[in-house]
Amino acid sequence: MADQAHAQVETLALREQFDTPEQQKETSTLGMWIFLITEVMFFGGLFLVYTIYRNVYPTVFGRASTSLNATIGAVNTAVLLCSSFTMVLAVRSAQLGKRKALVIFLILTMLLGLMFLGVKAYEWNEKFVEHHVPGTHFHFEGVAEQGPAQLFFSLYFAMTGLHALHMVVGVGILSWLLYHAVRGRFTAEYMTPVDIAGLYWHFVDIIWIFLFPLLYLIDRHMNLP
């Protein structure tokens, strides 16, 4: 049993294609950075579509944007930023080999992530109540053309939905980390998974840092009726 656990630690530690743990760590980290580049391009497509239609329909997009609840959005932004902070603390604890602190900060990060998703679900529910969900029952008051307004909300759901999906994946990754952290698999020498999961988590946060002003705030100054 002890042997088995030991072998498990060994395989987690250094895989056969690498010469040294340093090479493995650098390789994994580079892999995650390149994956994040693909993610930038992935979200980039949606940001492009948003930018183009915002320029085509500035007024309707302004009205639709100001109808979003900026307070809730701001609260959620704060929640997400806090989760990034706890994630950094988790990575730091792993670096220092503090297992208990690592577990605590991973749990906190997960809770904050789930809180974000909960608030998001509440917001989406509001959209259903207000008939702001694209489809046959879509209705947005105060604009003559429903099409562009529906476009805005389509993009709102596509972008926040894709972001939320990434959060769900992130929480999944954190649970995997937690499972191994509790069993003491991460040490000061071997904590690459925590490190690169941290990169992913911060990236998903940064996406939101762009989404929040673009969707909620950008038209506040217009004082639309």
Place this chain on the structure above:
Amino acid sequence: MNTAAIEERETYLNAGYGLKSWLLTKDHKRIAILYLITVTFFFFIGGIFASLIRIELLTPQGDLVSSDTYNKLFTMHGITMIFFFLIPSIPATLGNFFLPMMIGARDLAFPRINLLSWYLLVIGGLFAIFAMLAGGVDTGWTFYTPYSTTYSNTWVIATAIGIFVSGFSSILTGLNFIVTVHRMRAPGMTWFRMPLFVWSQYATAIIQVLGTPVIAVTLLLVFCERAFHIGIFDPALGGDPVLFQHMFWFYSHPAVYIMVLPGMGVVSELISVYSRKPVFGYHFVAFSSIAIAVIGFLVWGHHLFVSTQSVYAGLVFSFLSYCVAIPSAVKVFNWTATLYKGSISFATPMLYAFGFIGLFTIGGLTGLFVASLGFDVHVTDTYFVIAHFHYVMVGGTIMAYMGGLHYWWPKMTGRLYPEGWAKLSAAIIFVGFNLTFFPQFILGYLGMPRRYHFYPPEFQVLHVLSTAGASVLAVGYLLPAIYLFWSLRYGEVAGANPWGATGLEWKTQSPPPVHNFDEIPVVTHEAYDYSTVVGEVIEVG
């Protein structure tokens, strides 16, 4: 023969037996073989669609299949060949097998992700095959909106999911290659000692990583639009169908370079080894791959010359399209300069390399024709464009793929292919290819539009020529399938380095052991330094 000797050595092939040892393998060489089987399967599926198209076009009346069926045939031909054959072809088979070996690594950086990427291709392929069997898809491989999102009554969503999933296969392969080249090189293997095949794979991987996510999100939007009718590309709801074309070609034009750049890498290897000279202007050829990858991202608008794109944008895209010809021409000129005063042998892979240079040059130069605004208006959506990109894709990529496959066959299998048959098929493919596609340049110039199964009777002669060529081409592709398979058992046993090549992949036994090298090599020379080659060279040609 020496079969007993082969059985005794431990190789990646006899390291484990049974289906499980293959389906759960993490060895990049075995995964390459899995890919080889998969893409060969899709190549023949796509080939069957192509045959049906060519048979239909024998007569002007459109009497073999209905218009609807014809639409499905050319759509599924394009989708199969592009997404499930050409894009994975060289990178995922030859690249997967040889990129780690050429830089002296035991494996790719992420072996499990490598296996995952094969499964993603298979899953994506199954979606596509399901769509084909369930009734097909008729949007053209380009999925132009709003037809694909609103009006088509075929299996668009299943096909789009298939391409979406297989796209992630391509992304993960590219990611793996980039990281491997950065972090897994053997001691002494500096960037400018890497074989040019590795450089071209690296450039390809950049495009895969940057471009493919964009087609993924585009197909996601097509999916949402078709399923929920959200209006992104629908003018009735304020959307813009041309936006789809921009997003589609932002990936799909660079995707052309995903298909052809690895082929250029293969040709660099072949030209060097069979003229026994270092590639002329190594640095230029290496950087031309990167230049093609970078500039290739800035030319997509040349597919929209007749859409609503402004004429000023058209001018810029036309100019940039001319620019991308420069690095391509650098390669062609440097290959020919390499041949100068070389000790040239006309082995089969070299025949394919010559085929590549000639046909790619025609394909590339006609690319300049269609990149010029005025001429393009005349030939847009005609057979001229069809002929142009088949000269690049089939005359270029598949020629290089075949050449590379023959060149590395002894290393992959430990057996030599039969030289006589191989030369014969190379010749048949060259003749068949030109007979198929050269008439299409003339057809297109005379005004034969693409995607029609009936046409004015005066075009029939050229169409018959083209179909005759396609029959010859089919024979040329079936022959290697037969004799390569035959050679697995009956081929002559190959030594470690039958061609006297310089790459690290030839410095280990054939077939290679599980971790490629008995001990990790230390590199002390530039690539293509033939003074370092020791051992017997088989005389061919």
